Amino acid sequence: MRTETGQVFHLKDYTPTAFEVERIDLTFELHPTETKVAARSILKRRKGAAADAPLEFDGDELTLDALRIDSIDVPDSDYDVGPDKLTVRNLPASDPFEITIETTLSPETNTQLMGLYRSSGNYCTQCEAEGFRRITYFYDRPDVLTVYTVTIIAPKDVPILLSNGNSLGTGNYDAGRHFAAWYDPHPKPSYLFALVAGDLGVITDTFITMSGREVELRIYVEHGKEERATYAMDALKRSMKWDEDAYGREYDLDIFMVVAVSDFNMGAMENKGLNVFNDKYVLADPETATDQDYANIEAIIAHEYFHNWTGNRITCRDWFQLCLKEGLTVYRDHTFSQDQRSAPVKRIAEIKTLKAHQFPEDSGPLAHPVRPATYKEINNFYTATVYEKGSEVVGMIRTIIGPAKFREGMDLYFGRHDGQAVTIEDYIACFADVSGVALDQFMLWYNQAGTPLVSASTTYDAAAKTLSVSLEQTVQPTPGQANKSPMHIPLAFALIAPDGTVTTPSPDETGHEGGVLELTKRSQTFTFSGIEERPVLSLNRGFSAPVNLQIEQSAGDLAHIARHETDGVARWQAINASATDLLIKASKVARDGGDLPSADDLADILIAATQDDSLEPAFRAQVLQLPSEADIAREIGSNIDPDAIHTARRFAFDAIARKGEALFARLSEDLPDGAYSPAAEDAGKRALAAMALSYVSAAVDTPSRAKAAYDAADNMTMLAAALQILVHQFPDAEETKEALADFENRFGDNPLVMDKWMSIQAMAPGAATSERVIELMDSPHYNAGNPNRVRALIGAFSAGNPTGFNRADGQGYRLLAKVVTETDPKNPQLAARLLTAMRSWRSLESGRQEEARRALVAIQSTEKLSTDVSDIVERTLN
Template sequence: MRTSQPQTIFLKDYRVPAFLVDHVDLRFELFEDGARVHCTLAMRRNPDSDSSDKSLELDGDSLTTLESVSLDGNPLEGSAYEDRDDKLTLHEVPDQFNLGIVTWIEPQNNTRLEGLYKSSGMFCTQCEAEGFRCITYFPDRPDVMARFRTRVEADKTRYPILLSNGNDVEKGDLADGRHFVTWEDPFPKPCYLFALVAGDLVEKRDSFKTMSARDIDLRMYVEPRNAEKCDHAMDSLKRAMRWDEEVYGREYDLDIFMIVAVDDFNMGAMENKGLNIFNSSCVLASQETATDMAFQRIESIVAHEYFHNWSGNRVTCRDWFQLSLKEGFTVFRDSCFSADVGSPTVKRIEDATMLRTAQFAEDAGPMAHPVRPESYMEITNFYTLTIYEKGSEVVGMIHTLLGADLFRKGSDLYFERHDGQAVTTDDFVRAMEDASGRDLSQFRLWYEQSGTPELTVRDEFDDAAGIYRLTIDQSIPDTPGQTNKKPQHIPFAIGLLSADGQPLPLKLTADDAEAPMDCVLELTDASHTFEFHGLSERPVPSLLRGFSAPVRVFYPWTREQLTFLMSHDPDGFNRWDAGQRLAVDVINSLVSSTGENVDAGLVEAYRSLLADSSLDQALVAKMLQLPSEAYLIELADQPNVPAIHRARERVLEHLARSLRDELLACYHRNTLSGPYEVTPEAVARRSLRNTALAWLLHVDDEEGRTLAISQFNESDNMTDRMGALRALVNSGYEKEQEQALADFYRQWKDDPQVVEQWFAVQSGSSRTGGLRKIHELMEHSAFDWKNPNKIRSVIGVFAGQNLPAFHAEDGAGYQFLAEQVRKLDDSNPQIAARLVSPLTRWRKFAPVHGDQMKSALETIRDKSGLSRDVYEVVHKSLAGQ
């Protein structure tokens, strides 16, 4: 439904549903020109509802034809109900009844990719958040949970595989070459977890034995061309199943667990009960076609969707305001899993980088909202980094405050208390309180207040008394609709180091006999002063170790202190953070003073880093990556994007020239022999090697050019091949660059996921990815406006990563994005709304850019028939609400 004034929905208006659904019986007749959906609902009045209204209202959206309605088997006349585009209202119903509805829909014309649609010749569904109403009329809300039985009928030749939720209980042949399979899900679920797939797919099977010795049938379904890309995802699934048993005591409950790969998908993946549907890019991998980063991402996403079986499916959210109940908790679970199977420090760095670059920006923008929002117009706009990543950090802080044992006790209580229920974030926190005995009343503000807390740290040392005093002030900036915020409960992990780099005991009183070398301070007031006793020298503070809370920390570190922490801090995260802060300080000094030289201390810090073979090489690989332009822009007040780009480029070029010999040695030292492995050590070495190569090509080093060409032509894995291609694309070697791009496409043109990487490496390059190149890529035969991955790999990467081109002085990048959003809004509003994001921060920039960004937003605003999805983002951005 399109409207110029979409309705705002408020948490305060929540009411329990007037009617409940006990059982849903579905029969799908699938044809080439559409699908007929027979739906029978066993319904009853909700005893907890205070509504006395005799009418029943069901949700619908874009349903082509309502063919019939019946009550307890009796067909209803048209006067007994009202059929509007988005609602079906029955004027009077009894307290308990069976409602029959038959609808005709056209999945082949569904470009929104919500509800039931066709992708690459197969039928598939996406029902979260409100897609089920695009299939049939239904009380489409997460607190209406029912048991589903689904029969799928289709042509046996075209669609030999017919899937839905639960266990397959019946199958057989029908007339005219058709067949059917019936699926039954014994567990009640909201309709957003419904799934259906029908297609000509290859089945890959494996099995898993649970801790109670049950055998689970594991199945993956992919297109025939992807049959050899399933092993990694299957292995990841089995690791996740075992981890969830060992860490949370959660065992899988059905007899079958299925994963399907789909090319056209708005999201990354979907946790539908027993039948997870994945974006192909998030599940398919081989060493020839996927990078190390893709392998790790797939492992994390497979784990995430599996973990949802308990944190999201068996216990789900009462309403969409509680979305982080399932997403924040599950992101925390998958982050811990990834840390356990990989490098914990690197995983923490990656999570913090995402937060500090993108989520903090969301907190500071016009769409800022609490982890539990108070209102929304279009729920799909709230699948945000705040809900997911900040929500995960909130759960992580509870884990820090309670400790692992009490947190596990709390999660056990939560699952046992609420199994089969739709609940709230408050229910989750209450379970943690009841299991631990801790009062988390103030901590709940993390769910209620938006914005990123800012901690200002001051210190002083009383040499005579041997006391070091640390004063921490907290504040939270105003955000749309929220001012004068209360202090939050913040776990603040710290350590102190001596002049020779040794950890110092943290004696909070003079009488502490066994003081720890690090501790977590709990901040609850606007200001705290902590005293550390028994010190013979002024220490160097190591603050917010492990990124113990999603906050900004302001402390007047000197460059000498940051260099010291880079070399000596035993906390790997803070060692990396010190390097980032040092590089930020050097780059920013060049932004404001173009005549200043690059600090020689930065060069020596990186030289020491490259020479230190005792360090975790995975950490070294991360420390060698300069702060991104996106992060530098986020840190700046009215950022000058061209100046930031030039300053960062200048530092990178100076480092590459100064450290040429060390970079070549690093490249050769990290050359691997033997079979390809995705182990932390192997991933770290490839990352180091490709970073060194990229730096050498950035200054057009001839030996680097030769190495890049050789690596591109001879590599047996996509990580090294793409590393070489990216280095060439970002170099000045145009002839070699064009040849490599042509050769790469020629080899991989028939693999959509690899072509998406080929698109992204060009659109994200500040050297080659100008608007002319972007238009060229959009006109390429492999680009497809109907495929979200192709759109993201060209338009999304351009606007989100190629910042010098996007923020061009003439504003052409902004108008280009506005044009694409307007076009896409007619076919896929979800993706269109997500693409708008870079324009929403227009107030952050100086008027020369801000006014142009605002003008681009106004161009989108003035489009006729703007979708609810885009309307909300654009109007809030322009209004600053």
């Protein structure tokens, strides 16, 4: 484990390596505690490097067994070696030369799950961001691309031996061992190296590419789980076809493999030709997976496959450019999912995720630009800002230059930079070159942290028949960035006439195509002529820019948008804004005292949309989801009392439930006919039925309906939905206790399903939940060494339960601090991720603030913190 060093890395300090690596040959002799690794590399001096430049390779907890140059042992006087670095001097004057490094590893005891480790008896690697240095001394950085040949030697009871690229063959190595050799012809950085070995089941298929090549597809899972991987295979084939159609990107190897493992720090990893997945995002069947699980599998399979071009064939010059592969690939998987399912519903889900995770990050102590200028621990920058905001930035480019030029720019990017490690500037230049649009100011989206606030107002002049739209932008100060420059903000818009007609005219002062207002100054006014009657402005349609929007609009204007907008996302935004306004007012009353405001008008809006059969069920389900308690807290911004927010939201929810009881009762039973299908249409019907069940259960104030739905459910989606209603609305009812016991009895041998059981309980609102979480930590279903189990219980509690976690006496904070400090020595990356739940502690009321501060100080005072955790706690406290 790398402990606190205090070293800070700066973008401005980037320098290339002194040597290039022409190829590397790796040989692994696998053993649970004594795996031997021989790395033979061919190097040459980079042009311009000093003749006496030493070779400096990275390492992490390594022990050097042998070091040879051109087959000759290197004298002790010519090198310095430690666990984290190897420096070699007096190198051969002629190029190229060969260096061989031998190390010994213990995969069995590698609890960090970085480098080479064992999961359920199988060998696996995870090398992003800096895991390869835990295998051998090497240039463990993304700008060193080379060709890999890998030989894996293992006992014959380890039958599956996999690595990147195409197979070179297999055979017997000696009496008790066999081998497999792999060759990847595409130069790649070390973070994309992968090895998997074990006894696994497999399903196979083929895909015919656009040029007519046949690609073999394999998905490896634990034996007995093969049938649960069929949806992942279907999603993979659809992803491959979509990338050909949407971007002209064809797969480039003879085989594509996915391996599902149960111990994994991330969702998945895009290693070239050999993707390694958390089994949560591969395994599914109707009895054990929800509709959301199916959608996640589809999206993440696509994401990792799309990395083949945006991340693998073209990679990052350095880790500061991480958004170049992640933000871009998230954008690609988002648009894929929008094409596969309902585009507006998927877009709404993306907006909700962005606001729930990235907006708080942007407004707190962990704020950083999409491309950070400094970092202490790169693992801590796999964030919502890099991924989700990075995706939004790509979408804004498309909005500014248009779909056709965006595709042309992507084609240029693929053609110009294939096989290279590049920067954000390289990427943006492609779009500027094809469109002729200056994007210098737009680069601020990559270099400035913080969520811009756009204030908007309209003035209608009936005599002149003109409408003026005034916009002003503010970007709040963030750590290290006090004075911000105005951003280039594209705001899609429409004008909705009194009769409901929707138009997208061009402002008088621009010759641009209508539909987008480009805000580039601190403040600007746009004027529209020939407007016969005062329209209502619908601004930031489709959420075209990731900004906070403050607009002077009446409740009547919002209702007009909600009734007539043809853009589904904008329609939802209007309804959501109405709900947010009411819930903020109610929360402040609940905190300060007084009569809570009526929810009748909001109920009317929601009920009207819900009973509109012309709207797809999935959209109506989204409409019924009131802003979450975290959403309300974010909008309030300071002096937050989570209990008051919960009271206000529950009051509004119950009022809507009572007013729409008959409608909700009918919709709760309107489920798809026939056998279960994860298809979007059926999933939408189930989503609406589940939301309606939640409301009607509140209206009748009895667990009977939810328990009946639980008993009748023939799929995990409705079973989990009914269980959540019972646990969250009727925690002490006998029906709830029966359902929890039944669920455990039926699925106790399936860890992924029991994750749902733990998460549902961990997110039950109320102060008492922290005690239940402590009890569940002693449950046989909880495993502190498995990231999925820890995230399902502790992560769900700390990040998804505002009232339970933010308990006034600080018990929730102390519990998290205990788990973080206990996890850190074994898995620093997991511990640091959990700790980010504390990022918004300063926005709480003073009593909770003090309890949170004490917990953070306790973590900081722990001896030998990892760099991962010390970095997060330091920034969170500052």
